[in-house]
Amino acid sequence: MASVVPLKEKKLLDVKLGELPSWILMRDFTPKGIAGAFQRGYYRYYNKYVNVKKGGVAGISMVLAAYVVFNYFRCYKELKHERLRKYH
Amino acid sequence: MNENLFSSFITPVVMGLPIVIAIVMFPSIMFPSPSRLINNRLISIQQWLVQLTSKQMLSIHNQKGQTWALMLMSLILFIGSTNLLGLLPHSFTPTTQLSMNLGMAIPLWAGTVITGFRYKTKASLAHFLPQGTPIPLIPMLIIIETISLFIQPMALAVRLTANITAGHLLIHLIGGATLALMNISTITAAVTFIILILLTILEFAVALIQAYVFTLLVSLYLHDNT
Numbered sequence: 001m002a003s004v005v006p007l008k009e010k011k012l013l014d015v016k017l018g019e020l021p022s023w024i025l026m027r028d029f030t031p032k033g034i035a036g037a038f039q040r041g042y043y044r045y046y047n048k049y050v051n052v053k054k055g056g057v058a059g060i061s062m063v064l065a066a067y068v069v070f071n072y073f074r075c076y077k078e079l080k081h082e083r084l085r086k087y088h
Numbered sequence: 089m090n091e092n093l094f095s096s097f098i099t100p101v102v103m104g105l106p107i108v109i110a111i112v113m114f115p116s117i118m119f120p121s122p123s124r125l126i127n128n129r130l131i132s133i134q135q136w137l138v139q140l141t142s143k144q145m146l147s148i149h150n151q152k153g154q155t156w157a158l159m160l161m162s163l164i165l166f167i168g169s170t171n172l173l174g175l176l177p178h179s180f181t182p183t184t185q186l187s188m189n190l191g192m193a194i195p196l197w198a199g200t201v202i203t204g205f206r207y208k209t210k211a212s213l214a215h216f217l218p219q220g221t222p223i224p225l226i227p228m229l230i231i232i233e234t235i236s237l238f239i240q241p242m243a244l245a246v247r248l249t250a251n252i253t254a255g256h257l258l259i260h261l262i263g264g265a266t267l268a269l270m271n272i273s274t275i276t277a278a279v280t281f282i283i284l285i286l287l288t289i290l291e292f293a294v295a296l297i298q299a300y301v302f303t304l305l306v307s308l309y310l311h312d313n314t
Binding site for chain 1: 100102107118129173176177180
């Protein structure tokens with residue numbers, strides 16, 4: 001699996017499936033690296049949906065929908081007793 | 089029904105991690121900071137709202153009181169956004185916890201009182217005795233005024249907690265009643281559903297009003313003391 005471009009600089013979609021474990025191990029898992037990942041993700045979303053000339057309600061409502069789904073996952077244990085089932 | 093009525097108010101813990109910290113910090117993502125002269129629509133709307141609110145709220149203060157502008161504006165933004173986010177389904181509202189509201193109310197109130205004592209000692213002590221009281225009443229009145237001073241932070245915290253908690257509980261109860269009534273009598277369920285819609289509109293208003301009242305009272309205590 002020799003590659004022309006060194007493994008360190010490839011983006012995820014260019015990594016071949018066999019190289020995936022070594023690519024994951026190569027990533028930066030220090031606190032600074034994780035903070036950098038969150039920051040990159042935040043700015044990717046922000047610049048695509050919010051920081052545009054004619055942004056709409058979609059940018060912020062996607063965030064709120066994800067928040068609702070996250071909270072649903074969090075409360076699932078109590079909520080599953082309230083389903084309409086014969087046997088809980 | 090007994091156990092899970094209050095289960096939306098317990099501190100959220102996911103797999104042993106206290107994610108309440110993440111939930112308290114979540115509203116800050118909704119307020120990006122402006123970086124240019126003309127910003128995107130979200131930031132422009134928020135800037136306009138903040139300017140409108142700050143002009144209205146800080147107009148009664150003098151120079152010294154207006155140094156509290158940042159504190160008061162961030163307070164009303166935080167409480168307002170936290171209350172509004174709590175109206176989404178299944179979400180956790182930090183302002184329903186008395187501990188957090190006490191943590192907001194006591195330092196702010198203590199800040200206003202200590203500012204008054206430091207800079208205008210005689211005037212802030214004079215607040216304990218309104219003008220023109222008959223002489224025999226003076227000792228009792230001083231005791232009453234002291235009690236009313238010390239009850240201010242408690243009232244601030246408990247007012248916010250009780251209003252938001254009561255609103256959430258009512259929504260839970262009436263929503264549960266609507267679901268239970270659906271199989272028994274559809275018309276009663278429809279009436280209950282209309283009550284639920286009205287209650288939700290009220291809760292939106294209450295969320296904003298509570299933020300406003302909290303901030304207004306803090307600014308009033310500040311005005312007395314600067």
